[in-house]
Amino acid sequence: MAKKKLHKASRVMPKSELDSVARAKSTGRNRAFDVLWEAQQYWQAMETFRQDRERNKNYTYGRQWDDYICVDGKMVKEEDYIKSQGNVALKNNLIRRMVQAVLGVYRSQAKEPTCTARDRDEQKYGETMSTVLQCNMQLNRMTEINARCMEEFLISGFVVQRKWYGWRNDKLDCWTDYVQPNNFFIDNNMRDFRGWDVSCLGEVHDISFEELCGRFAHNEADYSRLSEIYAHARDKAVVGATYDYFGYPLQGYFDFLVPRDLTRCRVIEVWRKESKPRYRCHDVNNGDVFKIDIADYEEFVGSVNRERLREGAELGMEPGEIPLIQCEWFIDSYWYYYYLTPFGDILDEGETPYEHKSHPYVFKAYPFIDGEIHSFVSNVIDQQRYTNRLITMYDWIMRASAKGVLLFPEECLPKGMSIEDIADEWARFNGVIMIKQPKTGTALPQQVANNCTQIGITELLNMQLKFFEDISGVNGALQGKPGYSGMSASLYNQQAQNATTSLLDLLDTFSSFIKDGATKDVKNIQQFYDTPRVFNIAGKNSAIVEYDPRKIRDVEFDLSIVESTSTPAYRAIANDILMKLFEVQAISVEQLLEHGDFPFADKLLQSIKSQREQLEKGQMPDGLSPELAQQVQQGANMQAAQKAHQMLMAA
Structure with missing residues (x-):
């Protein structure tokens, strides 16, 4: 009997040309290299941005003579050239002062995201979600993260955060991570200010071998595989890992495939838009709109429609009157993730696990006209350079005279x-x-x-300082400088307000970034908080809420950025209103202490509740005066006499 020949399934089965992931798997090529090549092209396209960011950072933190110039056909740093001439490279860091002033304006606003349910009948759930969101922000120290992100936004014009759910410090929760822009890449074809047209993005991770195994090793076989891939990082066998093969330090070294420290494990996370055929369904019976895979059509549509036809026939309904699930075939674009090694291995892959059906990153570029990024710091670099040049020239002339x-x-x-x-x-x-x-x-x-002071340098220096304030919009009033003699308070306040107005576009753009991040936080909380929990915002007694996932899971929220209730001005106004209500006896002392913000509120409220419990049990509270104790005893005796009289009358 002739032996049957077996053919490979990939050769005899029809290939799905519509499913991009299935098509890539059927080619027999190493898919990881294809994804790596595309991601590397996007990463290299951001080289200009990384260079501009490094230059802006140097100017912000005082390294203001690091630009290279050509001298006799050789490229040398400006500082080295000035030193070779026997001079001192002086600088007066005005940019750092400007950045600190804008950060002070941002912190003084004290804004926070607040949830509002789109359905007004579900507004109580919006208040609950606002409290839960504030607790999560306190868990992630978002006040500090947002301040540092604002500083990054001023320096580079591009800021990124990562919103994810998982284990950290033995705690399973929703987390927020700051992403260094140098390690982030994004589709250079994106032109939407909101980032809605992005098709590929990702991050380069340099982690220890222990962190790598904690994330991707699920059994001993996985551990052995990772040990073979990252043999040097596992054994820590690389001597002088911060040096390249020629023995030179890799300061400012960025490469897509090779980490700066060879004892770290390079993992490249890529999120890419993939496509596959699906059905878009509309259930006219209850108004639900959803999409399903082709393979799930029979389970979610076919069987349901047949059952409804049968029920409709039993009820005597016309076929055209039976509410069936309507379907439309379409090519769905969805987010698919890859965790790759530089050697072409896929550590993990799959469709996005988040119910918001997007990637975990939140980013904002400014101003992003024609895809270009121009930071706030870059606007005043020329004025900073000329100021340093005048100061150095002044010093040189005085020393040479x-x-x-x-x-x-x-x-x-x-x-x-x-x-x-x-x-x-x-x-x-x-x-x-x-x-x-x-x-x-x-x-x-x-x-x-020789009197060398009156040669015009002072006038030029004052002119550059004036240009610096005019271009940046950060004037003396915004920096807290005192006004000139005779200046009215209204004029000084108006100058500070005008300076804030010039920064309004920058601050509101960053607020939209905070809003986008809070939206993903809310979506993750609704998805992953699957058990009832009790939340309490630290320092706010009235913010104790119980989170019920069954009620809040499907609520659609709208977020807005409003003034924070934790500012001293807000607390003072709230306390004044509560005191007026208490004086007219509109609220009790317990309500005053619960909703007010007093340093002694918790202790006093606990004492009042303790005394009330003792009185209800018939005990004499501690710390009562003899007169008040006698009145309480008389009241208790009177209540006992009334109860006895009622019992006699009933008998």
């Missing part, structure tokens, strides 16, 4: 004294120098001093 040079004619030199003795005696306090009687027409010794 004549200051007390002595002109001593040789004919006046006395016998027995050298010119060195004359110089020492000239510089000595109350020194006396004997000179010969000069001949007629011979000049006497004299000192020469």
